[in-house]
C-alpha cells in the first residue's frame with residue numbers, strides 16, 4: 001500500500017494547475033499502455049478545481065474519447081437535482097469535453113429519482129461487474145477488487161471521503177464494492193459510495209483539500225494518523241497523493 005505523499009501549494013490556483021497536470025500525465029500513460037483511462041470523480045468543490053483540465057493545453061491534448069468516468073459516491077436524488085454529483089460534474093466539467101456518453105457511468109436515473117439508495121448501490125455494483133466482464137475495468141491482482149486508474153477525491157471538514165463518514169459502519173464494509181447510507185450527517189441523507197477496499201485498490205489516488213474548514217482534520221490525519229477519520233484510511237496501489245493549499249495545511 002502506498003504511503004501518503006503530501007504537497008502544499010501556495011494557492012488554490014496552483015493546486016488546480018498541478019491536479020490538471022497529474023491527471024493529464026496519467027491519462028497519456030494509461031491510454032498509451034492499454035488504450036483507455038478509467039477516472040473516478042467525487043462531488044463537492046473538487047469539480048471547481050478541475051477547471052484547468054477544460055482549458056488549453058489540456059482540453060486539446062487529452063484523448064477524451066478514451067476516458068471512462070465513474071463516481072466514487074453519489075447522492076440518491078434526481079439527476080437534475082442541485083444535490084446531484086452527476087449534475088455538478090456534467091455542468092462544471094464533463095459537458096465541456098468530448099467524452100462519449102456511453103463512457104460516463106452515472107447512478108441509475110430512475111431509481112435515484114425514486115430515492116431507493118440500496119437498489120442504486122446494487123445497480124452501480126452490477127454496472128462495475130459488467131465492465132469487468134467487458135475488460136474495461138480489471139480486477140486488482142493484489143486486492144481482488146476492481147482497479148481504477150485514477151480517483152480524484154475530496155475530504156469534508158469532518159474527515160469524510162466519498163460517502164464514508166466518521167462513526168458510520170460503511171467504512172467497515174468488505175463484501176460489497178458499492179454500499180449505501182440513508183442517514184448521512186451531511187445532507188442529503190441518502191447516498192451510495194464505493195467501499196474502502198475498492199477506493200484503496202485504485203492505482204493512483206489524488207486527494208485534494210483546500211480552505212481552512214478541513215485544516216483540523218488534515219492535521220489529525222497527518223500528525224496523528226487518527227483513524228476515526230475515514231480519509232486517514234486512504235491508500236492506493238501505486239501512489240497516494242495529497243494536494244493541499246496553504247489554508248488546508250495551516251494546522252500542520
Ligand SMILES: O=C1O[C@H](COP(=O)(O)O)[C@@H](O)[C@H](O)[C@H]1O
Nearest residue numbers: 042043044045046154155156162
Ligand atoms: O458530500 C460530499 O462531500 C465530499 C467533500 O466535499 P467538499 O464539498 O467538502 O469538497 C465529496 O468528496 C463527496 O464526493 C461529496 O458527495
